[in-house]
Amino acid sequence: MSDDPRIFDHRQLARQRQRAEPGFARHDFLFRELATRLLDRLADVRRQFPKAADLSPRAGLLADIRAELDPAVGGMTTLSAAPLLDGDSLVALPFEAGSLDLVLSCLGFHWINDLPGALIQIRNALRPDGLFLGVMLGGETLTELRQCLMEAELAETGGASPRVSPMVGLRDAAGLLQRAGFALPVADAETITVTYADAIGLMRDLRGMGEGNALIARSRRPLSRNVVARASLLYAERFAESDGRIRATFQAIFLTGWAPDPSQQQPARRGSGEVSLTDVFGRSC
Template identity: 55%
Template sequence: MSATPATQMQIFDRALHARRRARAAAGFENHDFLIRRVADEFADRLAAVTRAFPLALDLGSHRGALALAAAEPGKIAGKIGRVVSADLSPAMLAGGTGLRIAADEERLPFRDGSFDLVASALSLHWVNDLPGALIQIRRALKPDGLFIGAMFGGETLIELRQSLAEAEIECEGGLSPRVSPFADLRDLGALMQRAGFALPVVDTDRVTVRYANLFRLMAELRGMGETNALIERRRAPLKRGTLARAAEIYAEKFGLPDGRIEATFEIVMMTGWAPHESQQKPLKPGSATTKLADALGTSERPAGEQPAGEKTPR
């Protein structure tokens, strides 16, 4: 596989993200509720596919997201054969089982046409070159192989972003990036097509989680390994006063009657197939053999023609 070009714009500090992921590994099971939700969704979607996947790749696996999906009783038992787990953090992999390899999603170390299935749960939003990563995933699939992925979308942590921005402007007279940018649903659909996937489908799952306060939310993000790894981040931590003001703004704008706060996680689900000649193809324009009017039980007439008995309005 080709590596990410040196000229590719770098948004994230991947080495820092790997360290943050490693730091979170030991206690990750206390903060993996979103991974478990995605694994359950993977199981539901794979259950609807009438085929087996002898060799699968769990890309950005954390502690084994695809293994969680495969373990769902009565859903996809027996559908998935061997699983290769790959993660940027060896510490995360240490908590998993089976075949494991430390690997970067931006530089996949696999030959073209290696896997029947590639799954990725909440990791791809940290890659600098998402189009390139998707292309590499598609190449790693065998013809008619399936990719199923989940990543955070544009509405994720919108409350936190607004609260931190307002507090920093108010208290420090400036603004620095504190929360990662996330891809938009429409952009991901286009990227799937650009990467060469057949029959791509993209949809979202919006999850609202309640926390005691902003500080508990930030502790959760640390436990997930999802804290700020932007290259352009301000190196100095937020001042206590600024952070306290952010907590006040958050409570004022997004607080609940019981004193708790809400945080949004938008999970974008993606599925697509490596092209194969057996797959359905869209019809060419003008190739239809049945009129839409016949299907609707109406009569067909040229555009602009008035139905009998109607007058053109003045």
């Protein structure tokens, strides 16, 4: 057991992303899909965002997709990028307090150890009534692979090391927004199901995205051929579609929060209602 409160090894994550970078365009479908959905949500907000910051790990991806969709999406005139991670540390954002109208993040938050701290920094960087809109992978992601790897490793070696990252659940995500001080916080989820010929193809895609195992508690030994073979067999037995292809679940959690401002809609003061529920429904017998 370790007293280290961190879950993720960001140096390992950086190495994985660096190795994946040359071929990333062949495996970027999930990033592009969720970036598009994020920008679609932004387009539904009918207001201007003169100064925006992108905190996504893939610098420039949101700006590129935004330009493909519509150069005027969301009314942004600037989209500057900033890193959230430096080695194993959460860095201080290079923005003055109350200086941004909009902060976006696509698929970076599920790797942050201090997620509450990151959200507080973002809220502080926003002007009153500024918007934060992000998407991260949630707790139902890769549930099939998680089950099969754990069972296969237990059967082959008598023990199991964590191979798939733990991720935030939907309810916890909403609570984190509230704790960070966002007004009108909303967390909702969408499920993306991808099919593969086999589990090897799925694992190859994850490596190509730079989304491999970067847990601090991970085993330093690579998976043996026997474990991979057994996990692949279990996957095919339990999670195959009618055409024989296996399915992989990715849960996308979208986070929306506003920096507090007096102009925002406020909940009614307790006891301020003018209609009695007793008058409406009658007294109970």
